[in-house]
Amino acid sequence: MWVLLIGSSRVDSTSDFFTQTIRALPNQLRCIPDGEIGNRSNFISWQRPTFPITILQPRRGGQPTAESAAKQYTLEDIKPTGYDDQAIVSYATFCELRDSGTIPAGVRFQVSLPTPLCVVRGLVEDDRVCAQVEPLYEQRLLSALRRIQDHIPASDLTIQWDIPIEIAMLEYNRHRLQDKYWKPYFTPVKAGILDRLTRLAAAVDLGVEMGYHLCYGDMGHTHFVQPDDSGLMVELANEISKIIQPSHPIEYFHIPVPKDRVDEGYFKPMQNLELGDSKLYLGLVHANDESGTKKRLEAAEAVHLNIAGVASECGLGRTPREDFESILEICATVTS
Template sequence: MSGELLLVGSIPLDTPEDVFRTFGEPLGKYLFAMPDGEVGPRRHWISRVHYQVLAAHPELEVVQRPAPDENGVERQQPRNAADAWWFKVRDGIDRVRFGDPGWRLGYARDAVNSYFVFRTMKEKGVLPSHLRFQVSIPMVNSVLPPRIFPNRKDIDKVRPGYEAATRAEIAKIVEKIPASELAIQWDCSTELQDAYGAIAGYPLEGAIERNLIEVRNLSPHVPREVALGYHFCFGTLGGWPRFAPDDLGQAVKLANAFVAASGRPVDWIHIPVLDRSDDLFYAPLRELQPQGARVYLGAVHNMPRFEKRLATARKYLPDFGLGAYCGFGREPTSELPNILNDHLRAAQIAAL
């Protein structure tokens, strides 16, 4: 039954052990890989990179930071896109570079630490033996979206160095965690928005191609023995979805292009779906070309209408796994029992 469910990544608990026991134990038999919940600062996704990495970089200036709370206390996490961190490259700098390769971005450090807990939980029988350890990493264009650079030309000065730092993180993760135990997921939100023409000032023409550069520069560096997947997202900052497309057409085109550009086999693709059950929205799924990748639809939400969404999607894609539309990092912890139950119910309904 493994591979029927996907956990996208973030889970608002305090430690990886909490995540593995709370979600991994009851859902493990349905999963192919298990994330550590992106606990701590990673819970809020790219914001952690903005204040821990970019804000401290000597070649960057902070133009805006999230406004303080109602008591005047600093906030690191933005409330919405307008409240986000903004940056500019300092005058005279043509290329921003990142030191301490392999550790600078923090993904390898957190992965190595969490993997020890993951391995221990497997040895104790809390997690099933077939599970891989899932490391979710934001794709470069999602970390460096146009909205955080008032001068968009600055992105071209930062992107190559950040890409190199990401490659170094991947190399370190692969060095420290056995390939047969590892799964790496690229999180792609800005890329999907761009594919739909949902980024102000960016033309729809050429949108997919300009997002393939990072795929070609990064995915071939993930060894074939390591499982590789893509999570596409409509965005949750300020509420889900940040944008709501008319159909899944551009998501399918982007997924097909990413798979073809990866330079290695892709093991899974996750595509979110809105709370809709009409044929227009799902029909593009018949054009999906996963080339052997397991497809997961992010349909585990708004459960009273789940079965209708499932039935319509199956008209155009008969075989797929299930997940939520995104991670749960921005959800209150009090909602986790309901989220867990929704996943268990979805797995049971889908098996009927």
């Protein structure tokens, strides 16, 4: 059984992240991220300087005005994302450690990217501005992706798309969320989400592995809403697979599992997954809870799921370092 590392961590350096994870999981990783250390540890927060401060949400340190909401924005107003710079530097470290034998041959370098929708809805205040600047930010992100693919061989690269805001918008549309922070600014919602994901997938070169991290958020170590079960994610994964697989293979889907869900009911909708050759990773590993992790895995296996591997529920950049170490230990135990 494999292990998927979602992305972020509280490790001090990229080299330390690679070394520590390989030491703990020497044969369980098909791909490995760089740990998203430093200012990248809190997911998209480091993208705030990409946008004018006058359109950012106040909760993100923004100072929106009526004038900024009415302005017409151009690409010059949106700065480069920096995802390419970070990936290229980290890939050099990856290669050094692979050449020295620390990282096994065949393990790919994983770059986790948020969707433009995720970043724009997550940071920008006004719906009208969101609709206007999202295509501009998408252009910036796809330029970064192009440069990543130009510098990293396809055979070494895995691109993971992180999609929490998409899940939140779908839950908002089901009236399970009321905060306008999660409100879609386009209709129809699901079709708009799938159109966006299709464009992003088209920008990933054939030969580059591609996966999806479905997410219910981890702000303050809680979800933006607790999923009733895995049903909504199963529905979305099937739609993504149906639309994208014909043009680009999907290597994996990651589906999170809340800590208290040791019941078969949570997993039962996954019997309806239609993922073709894609692998299923379950984010059921929770820190300092080896017995619960085993119970969640047993509940998943009881409904006869084809599980390729396990993972944490979300990224670990907002958890104490000891929790990160606990996650690695439990992953090693349940996959040994």
